[in-house]
Amino acid sequence: MRHPIVLVPSCSHQIGLHPYYAAQHKYVDAVVKGAACTPVIVPALGEALDIDALLDMADGVMLTGSPSNVHASLYGQDVRDPSLPQDRARDATTLPLIRAALKRGVPLMAICRGFQEVNVALGGTLHQAVHDVPGMNDHRESKGEALDVQYAAAHKVVLQAGGMLARLLQGQSEINVNSLHGQGIDELAPGLQIEAVAEDGLVEAYSVIDARFALAVQWHPEWQVASNPVSMRLFTAFGDACRAHRDRIP
Numbered sequence: 639m640r641h642p643i644v645l646v647p648s649c650s651h652q653i654g655l656h657p658y659y660a661a662q663h664k665y666v667d668a669v670v671k672g673a674a675c676t677p678v679i680v681p682a683l684g685e686a687l688d689i690d691a692l693l694d695m696a697d698g699v700m701l702t703g704s705p706s707n708v709h710a711s712l713y714g715q716d717v718r719d720p721s722l723p724q725d726r727a728r729d730a731t732t733l734p735l736i737r738a739a740l741k742r743g744v745p746l747m748a749i750c751r752g753f754q755e756v757n758v759a760l761g762g763t764l765h766q767a768v769h770d771v772p773g774m775n776d777h778r779e780s781k782g783e784a785l786d787v788q789y790a791a792a793h794k795v796v797l798q799a800g801g802m803l804a805r806l807l808q809g810q811s812e813i814n815v816n817s818l819h820g821q822g823i824d825e826l827a828p829g830l831q832i833e834a835v836a837e838d839g840l841v842e843a844y845s846v847i848d849a850r851f852a853l854a855v856q857w858h859p860e861w862q863v864a865s866n867p868v869s870m871r872l873f874t875a876f877g878d879a880c881r882a883h884r885d886r887i888p
């Protein structure tokens with residue numbers, strides 16, 4: 639039996655003189671090590687992509703994080719800080735893909751930027767600088783530190799009792815998570831169910847109501863996934879949903 643195929647939309651990065659379609663190793667590796675699925679990196683080609691053809695062959699979609707921000711115009715705002723990285727090619731690829739995948743019931747797992755993209759794709763908005771919102775904490779990483787410091791547990795999140803995440807984590811009420819983001823959920827889109835919140839009240843995880851499996855988290859479960867039991871539960875559940883989709887009777 640073939641492994642389920644998981645689409646991993648790329649970012650568009652400039653490396654030297656050339657633009658690249660790129661996806662970080664840790665996300666692609668987590669699809670294999672955590673979900674036991676086969677990753678397929680999708681170039682950020684936007685409307686040039688045949689999304690239906692991609693979803694015809696896909697058993698899941700995983701949206702990665704990225705230092706770039708979802709363009710604020712996509713949720714009706716002006717860009718607050720133009721010096722921060724953007725990736726319009728990725729936006730033009732992921733937002734239509736998210737809507738199409740959810741419409742078809744393709745399992746979806748979204749991480750960090752991906753978490754923000756799903757909210758925007760479904761009509762929600764973002765804080766462009768969480769740390770400048772009165773009463774909110776600074777959720778950014780210390781960029782000058784080593785990666786194992788940047789991705790270390792930074793704060794706790796309280797799980798929604800009776801929610802999908804609480805069930806997946808067998809009734810745990812809170813977990814410690816890493817935190818590498820300057821933006822965050824402001825208005826939650828219709829049809830989303832909060833699954834976890836940070837100590838300052840920021841939404842840190844949600845699921846899509848009525849979806850068989852659509853889970854989005856602001857933190858990074860892909861980081862050293864195999865050595866983190868909580869992350870392994872999330873990726874295993876995603877992989878199981880992809881296997882069920884692969885074996886569905888059309």
Ligand SMILES: N[C@@H](CCC(=O)NCCCC(=O)O)C(=O)O
Nearest residue numbers: 703704705706750751819820821
């Ligand atoms: N740019 C957005 C999303 C942040 C994000 O995805 N961080 C991860 C970057 C590195 C990695 O991919 O692990 C924001 O700042 O909120």
